[in-house]
Amino acid sequence: xxxxxxxxxxxxxxxxxxxxxxxxxxxxxxxxxxxxxxxxxxxxxxxxxxxxxxxxxxxxxxxxxxxxxxxxxxxxxxxxxxxxxxxxxxxxxxxxxxxxxxxxxxxxxx
Amino acid sequence: xxxxxxxxxxxxxxxxxxxxxxxxxxxxxxxxxxxxxxxxxxxxxxxxxxxxxxxxxxxxxxxxxxxxxxxxxxxxxxxxxxxxxxxxxxxxxxxxxxxxxxxxxxxxxxxxx
Numbered sequence: 001x002x003x004x005x006x007x008x009x010x011x012x013x014x015x016x017x018x019x020x021x022x023x024x025x026x027x028x029x030x031x032x033x034x035x036x037x038x039x040x041x042x043x044x045x046x047x048x049x050x051x052x053x054x055x056x057x058x059x060x061x062x063x064x065x066x067x068x069x070x071x072x073x074x075x076x077x078x079x080x081x082x083x084x085x086x087x088x089x090x091x092x093x094x095x096x097x098x099x100x101x102x103x104x105x106x107x108x109x110x
Numbered sequence: 111x112x113x114x115x116x117x118x119x120x121x122x123x124x125x126x127x128x129x130x131x132x133x134x135x136x137x138x139x140x141x142x143x144x145x146x147x148x149x150x151x152x153x154x155x156x157x158x159x160x161x162x163x164x165x166x167x168x169x170x171x172x173x174x175x176x177x178x179x180x181x182x183x184x185x186x187x188x189x190x191x192x193x194x195x196x197x198x199x200x201x202x203x204x205x206x207x208x209x210x211x212x213x214x215x216x217x218x219x220x221x222x223x
Contacts, residue, residue: 043114097143098155
């Protein structure tokens with residue numbers, strides 16, 4: 001069965017410090033991994049996905065199949081990064097069904 | 111382009127009643143997925159519709175059902191409401207069946223008393 005684990009419910013870092021939000025998954029097939037973000041009073045929105053291998057708002061995430069991880073990283077946190085972050089897994093069965101982790105609330109302290 | 115819209119935004123129902131929630135996807139999007147978000151269980155996939163057909167279903171009881179119309183608008187219905195059905199129900203739309211990027215609506219907050 002598919003499962004996404006985000007071990008930290010809360011994470012606080014100082015502005016300018018590096019940030020890493022952890023995500024581990026379990027799935028026997030080839031996963032598609034995503035990070036979704038929800039800023040205060042805004043909708044859940046896609047931040048990045050592993051297949052595009054891009055950096056969005058300074059964030060990157062590398063899929064490590066050996067460690068079954070997809071950690072989100074940013075070298076220098078900004079106050080506007082404060083938000084709820086969800087890691088999600090898509091099973092490629094021809095359907096849009098995302099399996100979400102429980103989320104990590106990131107607070108960037110000025 | 112208008113985003114995903116959901117109506118109503120807030121709803122209060124009594125245990126045992128039924129409820130219908132509506133979702134209008136982004137124009138041109140043919141896939142609509144529904145999710146339930148609760149503090150205890152987080153975000154859980156309910157079901158997905160594409161071209162008026164349910165393509166995939168999550169692990170929810172039969173009291174939860176849905177449908178999609180020819181204009182891609184979707185509704186979900188919950189019958190015989192239970193207190194545990196209180197949640198934020200999110201709808202997401204996507205261009206294709208497996209479009210991978212989903213655009214979420216603001217959600218409908220359902221409270222069951």
